[in-house]
Amino acid sequence: MKLFCTSAALLLAVSAAAQEKAAPVPSQAPAHKSDIWSGFIDPVSSPTLFESPLNSTEIRPIFIHQRLHETIDTKLGKLKLGGHFDHFAVQLRYAFNEDFSFIATKDGYGFMNPDHTLDHEEGFANLALGVKGTIYRDEESGQILSAGLRVEVPTGGNALLQESGDGNINPFLSYGKTFGRFHVLAYEGLRIPFSPSDEATWNDASLHFDYAVTDSFFPLVEMNWHHVLRSGNGSNSSLTLDKATAAAIGVKTVPIDAVSSNIEGVDLASLGTSDTQGQNYFDIGFGFRYKFTENLSMGYIWQTPLSQKDEGIFADRHTIDFIYKF
Numbered sequence: 001m002k003l004f005c006t007s008a009a010l011l012l013a014v015s016a017a018a019q020e021k022a023a024p025v026p027s028q029a030p031a032h033k034s035d036i037w038s039g040f041i042d043p044v045s046s047p048t049l050f051e052s053p054l055n056s057t058e059i060r061p062i063f064i065h066q067r068l069h070e071t072i073d074t075k076l077g078k079l080k081l082g083g084h085f086d087h088f089a090v091q092l093r094y095a096f097n098e099d100f101s102f103i104a105t106k107d108g109y110g111f112m113n114p115d116h117t118l119d120h121e122e123g124f125a126n127l128a129l130g131v132k133g134t135i136y137r138d139e140e141s142g143q144i145l146s147a148g149l150r151v152e153v154p155t156g157g158n159a160l161l162q163e164s165g166d167g168n169i170n171p172f173l174s175y176g177k178t179f180g181r182f183h184v185l186a187y188e189g190l191r192i193p194f195s196p197s198d199e200a201t202w203n204d205a206s207l208h209f210d211y212a213v214t215d216s217f218f219p220l221v222e223m224n225w226h227h228v229l230r231s232g233n234g235s236n237s238s239l240t241l242d243k244a245t246a247a248a249i250g251v252k253t254v255p256i257d258a259v260s261s262n263i264e265g266v267d268l269a270s271l272g273t274s275d276t277q278g279q280n281y282f283d284i285g286f287g288f289r290y291k292f293t294e295n296l297s298m299g300y301i302w303q304t305p306l307s308q309k310d311e312g313i314f315a316d317r318h319t320i321d322f323i324y325k326f
Helices: 002-021 243-249
Strands: 058-067 071-074 077-080 084-097 100-106 109-113 121-124 127-138 143-153 168-179 182-193 201-211 217-230 238-240 253-255 280-291 296-305 316-325
Touching: 100 143, 127 168, 217 296, 280 316
Parallel strands: none
Antiparallel strands: 058 084, 058 316, 071 077, 084 100, 084 109, 100 127, 109 121, 127 143, 143 168, 168 182, 182 201, 201 217, 217 280, 238 253, 280 296, 296 316
């Protein structure tokens, strides 16, 4: 907890210093309105992690519908699961100028609705906020590189598998390159827990490719890779069983490691199970972003796992967002 407080203080200090040092110039246009960067669109998948390299002031409502596996491997054998997980969130970003912004990228309220084995639950997600700044920009070649730092605060509850530790710190890099009407975005980041024994340490990477068919319509493909650098110990997360399962084994709540020690939540959830070190979670998504105006756009993507399907908790995922840039 001391490390968390220190990191939060440093984050606020960096933000204040950057505001003072880089006062906005009245004649300077926001990054998203600059001609060379106007063709870039924001990524859609893995929204709590995959960050655009551009800085903008915006509000972004997000809805995620995630289908759960029909069965899961457990220490009791294969158990039926099925059902779905729904999550509603709103992201906020504020650009002090075209090179520095405040970002709030994880929040919201979710509903876990399994068909079997687990009970229905709902609750708030953890909060994640931070800062992002441009460290390289070349308008002639259409390249931009930004670095950022986020802190995830454990404000959520165990109902949504959020409460496995004291939160984490997330340093990251985000890169963009334009090739005329074709655009590439890339993300690389670490999630380092404040309590490593309770929560996994992650390396996350994402890629985005889009093509501007028109000035408004952008078909896109995105890929995400999540790698467990270090497991948790599985002692700080629990599962609530449905009535039938609870009656069969005689308990209502069980530690998650007692059910399965080699399954993880990947991005939205944090399980902290004890036997996931070295595991990789790959997924690919297909979708689009449509610009109603230069300020208002809608994104959609469908994701499906490419890695071993019983290692994660989602069978597939649909994500819809709306972004309004001020």
